[in-house]
Amino acid sequence: MSAGTHQTGGTGSGLVKWIDSRLPVFTYLQKEYAEFEAPRNFNWFWNFGAILTFMLVMMIATGIFLAMQYQPNTMLAFDSVERIMRDVNFGWLLRYLHANGASFFFIAVYIHMFRGMYYGSYKAPRELLWMLGVIILLLLMATAFMGYVLPWGQMSFWGATVITNLFSAIPLVGDMIVTLLWGGFSVDNPTLNRFFALHYLFPFLIFGVVILHVIALHVTGSNNPTGVDPKGPQDTVPFHPYYTLKDSVGLAVFVTIMAAFVFFAPDYFGEPENYLEAAPLKTPAHIVPEWYFLPFYAILRSIDFDIWFIEAKLGGVLAMFGSIFVLFVLPWLDKSPVRSGRFRPVFKWFFLILLLDCLLLGYVGGHSPDNKVFEGVEWLKVIHLGYLGTFWYFFHFLILLPLLGIFERPKPLPKSISESVLGGGSTGAAATAKPMEKA
Amino acid sequence: MSIVSKLRHTALAAGIALGAAAASGPVLAAGDAAHPEAQDWHFEGIFGTVDRASAQRGLQVYLEVCATCHGLRQVAYRNLHDLGFTEEEIKAIAANYEVTDGPNDEGEMFQRAALPSDKFVSPFANEEAAKAANNGAAPPDLSLQVKAHAGGPDYIYALLTGYKDAPADKEVPAGSNYNPYFPGEFIAMPAPLFEDGTAYTDGTNATVQQQAWDVVNFLQWAAQPEMEARKKLGFKVVIFLIILTAILYAAKRKMWSNVHH
Numbered sequence: 123m124s125a126g127t128h129q130t131g132g133t134g135s136g137l138v139k140w141i142d143s144r145l146p147v148f149t150y151l152q153k154e155y156a157e158f159e160a161p162r163n164f165n166w167f168w169n170f171g172a173i174l175t176f177m178l179v180m181m182i183a184t185g186i187f188l189a190m191q192y193q194p195n196t197m198l199a200f201d202s203v204e205r206i207m208r209d210v211n212f213g214w215l216l217r218y219l220h221a222n223g224a225s226f227f228f229i230a231v232y233i234h235m236f237r238g239m240y241y242g243s244y245k246a247p248r249e250l251l252w253m254l255g256v257i258i259l260l261l262l263m264a265t266a267f268m269g270y271v272l273p274w275g276q277m278s279f280w281g282a283t284v285i286t287n288l289f290s291a292i293p294l295v296g297d298m299i300v301t302l303l304w305g306g307f308s309v310d311n312p313t314l315n316r317f318f319a320l321h322y323l324f325p326f327l328i329f330g331v332v333i334l335h336v337i338a339l340h341v342t343g344s345n346n347p348t349g350v351d352p353k354g355p356q357d358t359v360p361f362h363p364y365y366t367l368k369d370s371v372g373l374a375v376f377v378t379i380m381a382a383f384v385f386f387a388p389d390y391f392g393e394p395e396n397y398l399e400a401a402p403l404k405t406p407a408h409i410v411p412e413w414y415f416l417p418f419y420a421i422l423r424s425i426d427f428d429i430w431f432i433e434a435k436l437g438g439v440l441a442m443f444g445s446i447f448v449l450f451v452l453p454w455l456d457k458s459p460v461r462s463g464r465f466r467p468v469f470k471w472f473f474l475i476l477l478l479d480c481l482l483l484g485y486v487g488g489h490s491p492d493n494k495v496f497e498g499v500e501w502l503k504v505i506h507l508g509y510l511g512t513f514w515y516f517f518h519f520l521i522l523l524p525l526l527g528i529f530e531r532p533k534p535l536p537k538s539i540s541e542s543v544l545g546g547g548s549t550g551a552a553a554t555a556k557p558m559e560k561a
Numbered sequence: 562m563s564i565v566s567k568l569r570h571t572a573l574a575a576g577i578a579l580g581a582a583a584a585s586g587p588v589l590a591a592g593d594a595a596h597p598e599a600q601d602w603h604f605e606g607i608f609g610t611v612d613r614a615s616a617q618r619g620l621q622v623y624l625e626v627c628a629t630c631h632g633l634r635q636v637a638y639r640n641l642h643d644l645g646f647t648e649e650e651i652k653a654i655a656a657n658y659e660v661t662d663g664p665n666d667e668g669e670m671f672q673r674a675a676l677p678s679d680k681f682v683s684p685f686a687n688e689e690a691a692k693a694a695n696n697g698a699a700p701p702d703l704s705l706q707v708k709a710h711a712g713g714p715d716y717i718y719a720l721l722t723g724y725k726d727a728p729a730d731k732e733v734p735a736g737s738n739y740n741p742y743f744p745g746e747f748i749a750m751p752a753p754l755f756e757d758g759t760a761y762t763d764g765t766n767a768t769v770q771q772q773a774w775d776v777v778n779f780l781q782w783a784a785q786p787e788m789e790a791r792k793k794l795g796f797k798v799v800i801f802l803i804i805l806t807a808i809l810y811a812a813k814r815k816m817w818s819n820v821h822h
Contacts, residue, residue, distance in 0.1 A: 162820060204635045207787065214787040215794070290617055369815040375808040380800055385795025386607045387709060397709035397784075398701070407744065430798070 137526050154340055159358035160365050161346035163543050167241075168344070168365075169372030171236035176373055177227045177333065184220040185269075192272065194318035196311045199274035201536040218388040224266050225382045225391040228414035231259060238471055239452075240361040242461030243345040249453040251338040254452045258331050259543040267322040268317040270412055275396030280311045280409045282317070288422070308402070348542045349461025350535055357539035408490060416481050416487030419423070421445050421515065423491055424508035441512060448519040455519055457527025469526050483511040518535050569658065595741040597712060599718035600774075604781055607796075611782050612790055613645045614763070619779025620644065622759050622772045624654075625778040627703060629752075630695065632683030635704035637676040638781050643786055644779075651677045658682035683730035693806075696736050700751050707777070714777050721773035 142148040191210050206213035237254070238244055243254035258502035270283045286303045290296040305312025343352070352358050359365070383390055391413060395406050409417050425438040432440070449456065463470045491505035536542035601614035620641065623633065646654070655675040660682055663670035675682055683702070685691035690734040691699035707713040719742040727739035737747035754769045761767050782788070 201635070205784075208635065208640075214791060220793075332777055349587050364820065367809065367816050371806065371813050374802060374809050378799060378806060380804040381795065385791055385798060388791070394709050394711050394713065397705040400715045 135481070156360065156362040158340065158361040159352070159355070160344050160351050160361050161357060161539055162359045162364075163346050163348065163539050164344070164365065164368070165347050165356060166368075166372055167233065167237040167347075169369050169376075170230050170237065172369035173230045173373050173376050173389060174227070174234060175332070176377075177223060178325065178328060179232055181220060181223050181227060182329070183361070184223065184542055185322070187216050187326065188220055189322060192318075194315050195542070196314055199272065199314060200472075203273045215384070218384045222384050222388060222391060225412070225414065226376070226383075227262070230376065231262065231402065232414075235449075238345075239476075241345055241347055242349050242456070242458075242462040244453045245456065245461050246340070246453070247342045248345065249333060250341060252453060253330055253450055254335040254338060255536060257414050258328055258335060258447065259449075260446060261324055261328045261331065265321060265328065266412065266414065268321040268324070270396075271314065271317045272321060273396060274400045276398045276400055276404070276406050276545065277393045277396040277409070278398035279309060280400065280406055281411055282313065284409055285411070286313075288435075288439050288442075291433070291439045293436070326387070333547060340376070346539060347462060347464065348536055349465070350537075350542070353538045353540075384535075388468060410488055413484065413488070416485075417483035418442050418445060418487070419489035419513075420483040420485075420508050421512045424486070424505065424512040426491070426505065441516075445515060448516065452519065452523075454522045458523075458530060458532065459527075460532040460535065465535055466526070466530060468530045470525075472518060472522055472526070475479055475514070479511050479514045479518070482507060483515065486511055573735070594744045594746065595719075595723070598741055599712075599715050600718055602714055602781070603778065604788065607792060609792070611644070612778050615775045615778040616644050616763055616782050617646070617779075618759075618763065618765060618771075619775035619777070621761065621778055622754075622776040623703070625759050626753050626772075627776065628681075628684055630684055630700040632685070632693075632702040633704050633783060634683055634702055634778040635680070636786075637678060637680050638675065640786055644782065648677070655679060696749060700750065703769035703780055703783065705784050706779045714781055717780065718773050718777050721754055721776070722770055751789075 138148055164258065187527070188206065191206045191213065193199055196209065206217050208214075210216070227452040236256070238252065249493075267281075267285060271278045286300055289299045289303065293297060296486065302305065303313070304310065305316055316501065346352075381439065394408060410416070419442075422442040424440045426434050428434050429435075429437050458466060458469065460466055463473055486508040487503055489504045491508060493504045495504060495507060496501045588602050601611060603615070622630075627755050638651050639650050641654065642648070655677050657678075658675040658681075660675050660679055661670055662673050665671055666811045680739050685694060685699075710716045722738060723742040724740070725736060731739065731746070733739050734747055737749060738751050739746060740748045749783060754772045756769060757767045758769075759767045759772055765771060785791075
């Protein structure tokens with residue numbers, strides 16, 4: 123194609139046109155972020171994609187400035203973090219933003235994922251979009267884990283020791299993998315060095331997968347609370363200014379809440395013991411991961427028995443990774459043709475139970491397995507809730523979802539988004555569809 | 562359909578998720594120790610500030626009592642400026658301590674008086690020396706102790722004032738002391754504070770409680786010297802964000818007013 127036939131950057135100055143005809147970035151932005159047609163009926167849960175994009179950029183930005191001051195050496199790491207807190211101009215702000223940012227990143231990720239699960243956003247044709255999201259989750263977990271090791275506090279060290287040791291459960295190559303992760307025969311300076319290098323690298327991998335995630339989203343278009351595909355322009359609005367503004371409102375609320383923690387309770391999500399420098403000869407009484415790993419940690423510890431020839435330790439590791447793998451294949455486990463939980467009277471309740479189950483597992487992960495759940499009730503230990511929670515998690519995904527797809531009778535779907543939105547005068551389906559919003 | 566009800570519905574759900582995440586946040590590592598009583602600290606709450614008179618007395622307690630065994634290596638003498646000490650006072654405090662410097666132009670290490678720019682001089686040359694002098698267990702550095710325990714200030718106050726005779730059914734191991742607030746109840750540190758153990762320069766009556774109170778105020782400042790600046794900036798940021806949110810919300814409503822959704 124010859125130059126000059128490809129003048130698309132309609133508005134804008136001569137320079138914009140000049141660039142756009144050679145590298146159509148402005149056309150792309152116009153097409154994908156301004157004119158891009160999005161369903162008109164998003165609720166506030168659809169804000170979290172934008173919030174997560176902001177969080178990723180915020181974490182990378184604060185992280186780069188922290189890296190300019192941080193020393194990845196076991197002799198210096200802990201003190202260099204304290205130097206950031208005390209002597210670097212606004213270093214405390216950078217570090218507290220980064221540390222609390224990790225927690226709020228996960229809060230947003232989990233809301234984003236549960237939103238996707240409730241409204242069936244993983245179903246055809248969005249399977250790859252969802253799977254890319256699960257890959258982002260895995261990368262995010264690895265990044266957060268390695269980042270938590272960097273301050274070289276007691277929980278950094280012992281968390282790293284416990285989690286890296288998990289890989290030794292893998293038959294044949296396990297020990298080799300652990301040695302490779304450690305760069306030696308215990309968690310030590312080489313471990314800290316490589317974790318720092320990888321902690322700096324992974325966010326950019328995440329950024330890459332996020333780009334793929336967004337490309338996939340822009341091929342299929344967004345899902346929406348009805349789960350019904352847009353039928354035409356009456357069902358959509360241009361992304362800009364409608365959703366740029368709505369996303370900005372949600373982001374501002376989210377950042378306000380985060381700021382309240384950063385400035386007024388900056389250590390709320392943290393483990394106090396991580397303010398003690400790592401001491402390889404002093405094991406803390408309770409080694410607990412950060413809160414966002416607690417449900418997975420609970421699943422890991424709940425397999426404390428051998429299953430046939432699989433030893434308990436390997437079983438726990440398999441269950442923990444399995445709990446994420448089931449998300450990966452979720453599009454094929456849920457066979458219901460209906461996307462949105464709004465029209466799935468049975469699924470709706472099991473979704474709620476799954477949510478509670480994850481919270482239960484979070485509780486289990488934060489307490490010693492042999493602790494009593496209630497004072498005075500001797501027979502009920504935390505581990506028992508762990509068995510129950512772990513069982514239910516896999517039961518939900520592997521048994522219930524496939525069966526629900528066969529046996530559940532979904533409510534009638536609205537014919538279109540606009541019918542569902544405008545409601546009155548149309549079929550009863552639309553009216554029952556959004557009972558919340560009739561109030 | 563009302564935007565407000567929709568917003569309320571969504572905010573509630575988000576709030577539940579956030580609350581649940583928050584509730585699972587701080588994990589109790591209580592053990593079997595007695596639960597410290599909550600005290601009413603001056604630095605608590607979003608308006609809390611450092612009680613400077615108390616923290617200044619706390620410095621005296623630290624220097625005269627705690628510093629015999631415990632370091633404070635994250636804090637520099639110059640930082641005492643935050644607590645209201647003058648430059649001259651800071652120089653005088655630092656000059657009481659010696660640091661090893663060098664090498665000089667003859668290649669020798671040498672001793673000199675500490676300067677305001679030096680960190681607090683630790684009582685022991687290194688961890689091994691600290692262990693050797695203390696039955697094999699080095700006394701922890703106090704710079705971050707307030708942040709390193711759940712309910713830090715209350716815990717340290719309870720610990721310092723909580724020494725008592727062991728109940729008859731408990732045998733205190735040699736070299737240990739009974740303190741119900743310490744995890745495991747037996748603590749290597751003997752009761753450090755006594756009535757009038759510190760001769761306060763401002764004439765305050767030095768009860769054990771008063772000394773414990775003052776040293777906790779001092780250590781809480783030492784653990785987070787940025788606290789006042791943080792809260793002050795926090796007000797500006799949060800108020801700004803709330804106004805921004807309101808403006809964005811108004812703009813969003815106006816923009817969406819012609820769209821049924």
